[in-house]
Amino acid sequence: MTTADGSHRAQGWTAAVRQRLGLGRLLPLGGPADGAWISERAAVGVLRRAVGGPGPVVLELRIAAADADAAPAPQVPPPPSALPAGPLRIEATVAATAHQPLPAAAAALRSALLTAAARRLGLTVDEVDVRVAELLDAEPERAEPPPVEVRPAEPEGAAGRAAAGVTGVAALTRVLGAPVHTGADHVRVELATDGSHRALDVALAVRAAVTDAVDGHPPVAVLVTAVTAEPEPRIPVPPAG
Template sequence: MALGDAYEGEDPALPCGRTLSEVWETAEETPDDPHTVGCPHCQEALAQLGILDDYVREARDRDADEAAEAAAADRLTARVMDLVRTDLRPGRTLPLGEPADDAWITEAAAAKAFRAAAEALPTVFAGSCKVVLEVPDGPATVTMEVAAGLEWPLPELAERIRERVLAAADEAVGMTVSGVDVTVVDLIDAEADAGEERA
């Protein structure tokens, strides 16, 4: 698969020194490359890029108008690449529990948990997710962008995502979140999962 468009602009380097584009190209050209096989950073990046490959192939396989299909594939590519770049950067550390607990989590890890909570809803795909402290050691606010299937009424979608993110913050992450701001950036024509939420 050609990923040239995905690397226009930023092509972040992994802790091992290789960039995302180098990792992908090496995996395609030399699958048994010793560095790639033995490097946990390259293996994690390949796992993330595999998701991108699956999404793009799925988009291209759909029966749709050629131009619309290409546009959908480009949106999916950009969205997943944003997630890959975010997951490769730990970002700031955020406090958990009470100040005396001296417990912390990286912003990237918290955002990943919140995106997973939102994507447990059928035909919901989470993109950018930012976690911001209102005051030092205080509650946080979460800002998230999502794409969703056409079957969702927007007010209901936003409310369901808020409920899931707040529950994940309390039960899975252990962080106090005072508000969740949800922005729907794209509506997609995707088949609903029979009205059931994904595990």
């Protein structure tokens, strides 16, 4: 192997690691029987777009397990390093103006995040912590989030073709490896969903389609790595008062 070959291979590994780390935590969608996960990056993007209207400006969103020790064992093998199925906690760091009572503004944002997490994704969220890190003199100009970039992977094999044909699947993806991973006891499918469909509903439909398409009907896990921008109106944040 030449030095150039070694350099290119090292660069490829580095890019793959950076892409994997960029996903953030792998969060459970639904409950332990649902066999579905979503990347923190994808979930945060949906939540940011959903609550991007008037009110506190979200500076940072993090999503973690509310109580990992109490989470039941998943009924389908999870993706590598995924959080166990169980309730989640959203941590929001925001900037707000002094024109609104801060407790009321935080409560309104908390409600909107809970609604968006359930309605658009299917996340089970028990807690939303809102921390005001900055006070603004006036409402800032709000920039639209950048469009979601998805690098589609070619659907191959019975599992890939079945998954790609499900309504709400934008594309198969290959962030953790091949878009379809066949293990000794299960199949895992990696994909992006269309934001006009609830991510959990799409994942459950993919599980059913792939289970029917693969010989032996093995358990199927689904990992959502991206959600394309949805055309729906934002979740209204009630005015603080």
